[in-house]
Amino acid sequence: MMRFFVLFSLLLTHAGLFAQYHFSGEVSEINSGNTIYLSLVEDYRKSSRIYLDQIVKKTQVDSLGHFQFEGNNLPLQNRIYRIHLDGCSDTSEANHFLGQCNNSKSVLFIANNTDTVDFPTSFEDQSLCSIASTNAKSDALLQVEFLKDEMAYDFMEFPSEASRKLNTKKWFSTLQDFGKASKEPLVELYIYDFLSDKRNETYSYYLQDVSNNSYYDELFHRLNEAYANASFTQEYNAEIATDKELASFHSPKTSYFNYFLIGLLIISLLVNMYLVASRKMNVRLRAKSLWSKLTPQEQKIVDHILQEKSNKEIATELFVSLSTVKTHINNLYKKLEVSSREEIVVLFKK
Template sequence: MSRKLIFTLLILLSAKGFSQYSFKGQIADKASNNIIYLSIIEDYRKLDRLSMEQILKKTTTDSLGNFNFEGDNLIDENRIYRIHLDNCPETASNSEHFFGSCENSKSILFIANNNDTITFPTSFSNETLCEIISTNKQSTVLLEIDVLKEQMAFDFNDFRSDANRKLNSKKWFSTFQNFGKSIDEPLAELYIFNFLSDKGNETHNYYQKDITSTDYYTGLGERLMSKYPNATFTELYKTEIAIDQLMANNKTSQNSIWKWLLSSLLTLSIFLNIFLILRNKILAKNMLNNALEKLTEQEQNIAQEILKNKTNKEIASDMFISVSTVKTHINNLYKKLNVNSREEIKQRFQ
């Protein structure tokens, strides 16, 4: 019996060691070299925008419009990820091109982990990045929440009176919160919380009242601590909710609260940025080290020559090899380092 138990444990450990993800899809514009980004979102207040610190990988579509991200470098726990299609025209400004301001740029948010296989097919109406097929049952819940948002917007726009707004606020806060708890995924509840508490939404005024009349927000904090105790977004939520509850319960001392709020947010922002910078440096260093291990000695030498801004002809002369051999080594460098130009090689080594 003990031998069987040991054998079972070895199989389980082996399976865990070989876990990896695969995110595949197809875009409606079946053309090659469309750029696709994969990002992770640790800060739920950045769900609606892109930033360089979130991007994990990029790839390009093949001649049929297919793209694929795979590997074993994601977190084993669920996180919110974004697939972002950058199909902006070359005439777009750098900011529009990167942040997806042009109309040809599309994205989708989903929940996943390092063990998931996910497909993003084109829809029946040939729409891109609007459907998900996943081995993770939580991957599609953000799309379900978006459907509820559209239904809520319809209700609010039907009659724009104060009475209707109050009734609908009460109804939809309850609807979203009950739906969030039924999913049993705190990440989905954070997605809902980000929407309902957003200062730019009509829901924010009701949120300020709701936070003092229900224990839902405290419960969400407990669920986050139970499932994601060490995650950045858990600490961020705990800090934010504590501040909001304090403000709601102490309106008479509003000025002092605002000073404390700004100071807390500033401190939190500094620590969060330091954490993200350090984490990204570590990730970048690990990725570079893994890539360098794949390089031959000759390829490493050529990479060093590229860093010196030498041409192929100069490299060939210095290393006593042909120009065609230099080109072959550089093509291998591109593949192994997952880059497309000499400048990207320089960035990797810097």
């Protein structure tokens, strides 16, 4: 009995070590051969469009309209991801990634490294508009989009000033309540990005709300509990502090003290910008130092890795055996203190 229990425990441990994500779906067969991308959206202010620096993987739609992404290199915690089907017919890089192509489609969803997520076509043969997942939070962002559509309808039905004020208050409360009920701070962060967008008509109300509503501080506590080390948690905290000062500046109680605080805030932001720039410089210096320690052959292999070439392609280019390439790459991992090709790309990307 004890032997069986130990064996069962080992099997569970072994299965956990090889946990991996599997994101797959189906689109129209006319997209056969088109490129489809998987992006990791760490910056919630970059959730509204495609950004090159968010893309972590790409593949092609097969002849039947199917696609899939799988691996084990994503964060174990939930994150916001985007699947983007490139429907552009030309070769302009700007068009491909700035959302200017009419046939391009994308969907935002929540997942982690252990999830299986499927994007089946709907009964109307629409692609990337429904989600089936092992993660109960995956489709929450789609539900937010449905609520935003209802909100837009409310605003258009009676476009009077009185109706706008009533609807603004109603929908701030509706969306915030939906976010809290989801039990996923990433959903609330996605909603916050929308409600606090300076381009929206609701921005003036947001400045009032952020001053008087404890919701925003409570959201920071929820983010800090779930994602304490994530960059977006600290970004949110900094934004809230800035917006509260801005709201105070726009209030009737504005005083010279407010100007003083804003001045301090600007100085703080400049200092933070300097620290971020210094951090990036340190990363570049480290990369330069590590590069100098590589042999010429290892440097060539790194160059090929940055060009996304396979081990077989590298072997052909350098006229060496496949096993020699693998040996060089294992040595690179040790010298650079990394564990994957992706980390090498991050380390030496321009």
